[in-house]
Amino acid sequence: MNVKGKYSRRKFVSTAMSASAISVLPGAQKLLSGFTGALGGREQNPVSLTTTPAWPDQGILNLAMSPYAKLRNVPVHAVTIEAGFWSPRRETNVTASIPSMGKLLEVNGRMDNFRRLTGKSTAPQRGPVYSDSDIYKWIEAAGFALQSDERPELRAVVDKDIRDIVAAQQADGYLNTYYVLEHAAQRMEPKTQQHGHELYNIGHLLQGAIAYYRATGDRTLLDAGLRFVNEFLWPNFGPGADKKPLFSGHPEMELALIELYRLTGDKRHLELAGYLLTGDSRIQFKPENYVYHFCGIPFTSRTHLEGHAVRAMYACCGATDYYLETGDQTYWKTLNTLWKDLVSAQMYVTGGVGARSDGEAFGDPYELPNARAYGESCAAIGNMMWNWRMLAATREAKYTDVIERALYNGINSGMSLNGTLYCYRNPLAFDPSSGDKIRNEWYDTTCCPPNLERTLASLPGYLYSTSNEGLYVHLYDNSSLDWHLENGTGLKIRQRTNYPWDGNAEVAVAPAEPAEFTLFLRIPGWTDTAKVAVNGKAAAGATAGQYLAIRRRWSNGDTATLQFDMAPQVLEANAEVVENNGRVAVQRGPLVYCMEQIDQGEGVALKDVALSAGKDSSSGFEETFEKDLLGGVLVLRHPGTVYEESADRSSLYFSHNAPPRKSRPVRLTFIPYYAWANRAQTPMQVWTPMARA
């Protein structure tokens, strides 16, 4: 633990960012005046919160004063995603997903759980011990949505929910709807800390409260979270003989506490996060629990990803946040070791993680089964969140490549195109005859749906970052930015692109006044070639998997144009991924493709097809944009082979000398993986055998 000075507060006055850098949304400004510290009627002296920047201008992460952050977030409201790839998804998210999930949480008693504690409901407790977190994550989704737009109806619902939540907080600051009344005796007991998700719930409360505060300035829920942390948790739990030990159980509180620290400057919040990341040897579980829970022993003792994938990803988020604040090199070393494990042995080509259903867990290195893939939506989101933090720490585009891979594929697949059905698992092969229903409106453990909703709602915040040198462009989509450089110079950016359907993007740069700074344009790792020009003049040095730094004096009217190679690619997996031996996957730009049975010819069974991939495998594809299919997708078609099973092949084992299976040529149809299972459920696969030469 490197944190010193338990009770010191960061100075909020002296910052690198000038006061002129603070911009405020018109709507937010109005709200700001209305909330100069809503106290919830409980606390006499409200905890003071940073004004660097002012609350409406704090991004997904407020790294404005994080000493080891090389990039700073741009607020969600500063980016407008316009008609293009993400806008229909985002529109569906706020018009269908968030409202319908709000109703389902209500119908399934998740809000009544709070109300029963104040006598406003007589319904019994419903749902698993972590049900509070689903409400909080949904509030976070609403909070991010409200950062983009005023939505009075949504806001009214959330405000009402927040009133019911804070009313259920106990006199000592504890807040939980399960470990109360009949379960009160188990509150914060060691076994409860292991499985009860008390801290996990509060972590999500804090994240939801912070997003909502940054949208509205309303700190009612945030103050409830602060009371839990400052009045209940800190005085009673933590290091020191006079306090009881803590076990995180499901990492989440760690990153929430650090974001809270970024808001309060209260070093106790950072220290508590570090304490949870270290574990407390006074609380002992079986060795396998430290694997599964991915907490309880020092994070810095980890050598590989293991255990419950969401826990591991959230722990990595928290540890990276801790590094961003402390610069602790032991953390940094571990984070790099784990990241290398991620990308070299543990990540699906879709950016999904967590191979095993058993324990929703990472498997052995290279254990990446397709049909049995777990690939929980929450874990892919955790992967994106972690890489967002690693990117902030380094400015290295290899992290953005992972973010893009997860976002466009393993996360994007998690929500149906109509926005009301969700995947918990995101397998890379599927046969509906297994009886599994992959997309569902509701899960009793409904962690994934609001997680997907908060991710889509926060998406504008992932497109750009600032550094002390200029502006980073991470993701490409039709959109505009209205923000400023870190020195305060106003800057507008307008992206015009049909990405990811084609590989051209026009980035119009409009500083408030001509200014020298660097525009860092991400060249995706997947592109074979990249052409960049500024005002029509070629810019040298574009390299796949790196940011192209263009330093010049930029003026209004300057335009950078980018051209990436969108030719479909045929990918192989490392030989140690045994299920993919002899198989290939198709990717085009950031999109991983799959085949669904429904798109193949009559009598063509997916399990019997092979792709005829020559050495120049990109050349055989035919591309068709089908605007009426699956919300508009670019369909790929490629020559292949379909085998007929001979009698011999119906055996489990047979001689290699047996006559080859009869085959005939066939045209195979591929759609983007994210769009699968939006029609009648038929078999799907990402990895397809290559036809034998």
Added chain:
Amino acid sequence: MNVKGKYSRRKFVSTAMSASAISVLPGAQKLLSGFTGALGGREQNPVSLTTTPAWPDQGILNLAMSPYAKLRNVPVHAVTIEAGFWSPRRETNVTASIPSMGKLLEVNGRMDNFRRLTGKSTAPQRGPVYSDSDIYKWIEAAGFALQSDERPELRAVVDKDIRDIVAAQQADGYLNTYYVLEHAAQRMEPKTQQHGHELYNIGHLLQGAIAYYRATGDRTLLDAGLRFVNEFLWPNFGPGADKKPLFSGHPEMELALIELYRLTGDKRHLELAGYLLTGDSRIQFKPENYVYHFCGIPFTSRTHLEGHAVRAMYACCGATDYYLETGDQTYWKTLNTLWKDLVSAQMYVTGGVGARSDGEAFGDPYELPNARAYGESCAAIGNMMWNWRMLAATREAKYTDVIERALYNGINSGMSLNGTLYCYRNPLAFDPSSGDKIRNEWYDTTCCPPNLERTLASLPGYLYSTSNEGLYVHLYDNSSLDWHLENGTGLKIRQRTNYPWDGNAEVAVAPAEPAEFTLFLRIPGWTDTAKVAVNGKAAAGATAGQYLAIRRRWSNGDTATLQFDMAPQVLEANAEVVENNGRVAVQRGPLVYCMEQIDQGEGVALKDVALSAGKDSSSGFEETFEKDLLGGVLVLRHPGTVYEESADRSSLYFSHNAPPRKSRPVRLTFIPYYAWANRAQTPMQVWTPMARA
């Protein structure tokens, strides 16, 4: 339930087998006179036992009066396995394995568990709830060993154990060392029936007691089992409103009760087995429990193998036993459905079953991972036991093929060559860097070691069967038979063979007097060609996977010779076994081969090799019998390729257009799978990629 006449007894006098058919071992005859009904001092009227045949001549299964058995077992003592493939394993079993396991059971308190109930030990209960069964299975191993040979020292130990066991039986007939004293309140409670293994333990007691009785005529342990069944279980549990319901929990009691029925003729024993196989709807568990436990719902409602593999296999044994006694066609239909599932989608090439570590369970169809294979030794044994029963019901060689595959490979691998280390898992690929130790002297759940011991000890009983037409030869090994046809005609058989190292066998037939009967010679399913001759004259009709029936008047001196094609075979797996796509396995005769890293050249990593298999893949093998290696094995060598990983290949995903990996030719060395992990632990694999053409 088709069983009628609850309390009727089978007539033991009228049987198909004449009294002259009864032969008695010299040693056994002596014992017989000493045990005309040892009562253990508890029961006034001992339960009468069948004399058809006399106890020493009852085989592994006594099918003498089973109406739907088409084959009958030959007693273990009638077959002498001579110097050849199995004799060193069997010698090690009785000189090293059984004695050392007996000591380990003692040292680990498993016998003290009994003694503490009579005050002879003050040690606390040790081991899991099923620990009694390990003692009983070990007694069964000893019983089978004593059926082959008098071993006074072994017998003295077992006799002493049996005295301690029966002394621990309670006044009401209940016998268990866990659900007594401090756990007595849980005895036979529904939850205990689910997980407590009370019936499972007694099932193994009965099997052990029967094997020991058939070896010695001593019915002390058997009478204790009968008391449990007749005095404790039957009056209090079973169908009917006046009795409490039963849940088998871990199938085992079913087959034990039916073998007991074959001994007692007491239809209650058959009825109770049928009742357990049907389940009792008065006892309700969650749906997943009926999957995992493979009992509690009607066996005849099963449509596929699932759940805990050993439970499923033992249930199938019990259900086949039930069919053999009742001819119930609904059972037969289900058994055929399950068997088809076994061989078409659920069995490893080694005969192992149970793909998943999680729940030690069957996976989905074709879910047969290699490194993560569970393949518990007990499950492969259960597979062999089940197929032994299916064979008796049909006389079809396809079942013998499974028996041989499991016996020579997935079972044989379970015990180290020195006889004192055991596999619980039998994976088809292994990397010691996983930290897993595959062979161990002792497991706290030590089900597999005595199971392997009883299997090897009973092996002579699996070589032959009789039918009303003659004699069946199932397995080939240097050995002699001294038995008789079912009509009583004495018959000696002498096999001379170096099987499985070569494919020639000479079967000398010596009836006591010339007699017309059919000799059924098994032609293994794996052989491409089979030549059979009688007295040098070719016999037509030999077909792989069938018994060749040779009906003639046989006289002393007649000899059948067999010649199977032992050329190594390169096998592929069904395309749906995704881990084996593009991979092949090598089999020679009944032996599946594997590669161990230790046998490959310097710098040749197993994970980087491929087999250069042309279309006539058998031709490239070089065979060398290495008598000093691994107890003497025939080693195979074949051309292959070793790849060097290029930089690209160290990525998880890379372009199919990437340059191929550099490779160089290499000579690959294969050893029989059963002999793996008997030297320094290095990587092992059964399925190897084929080099790309």
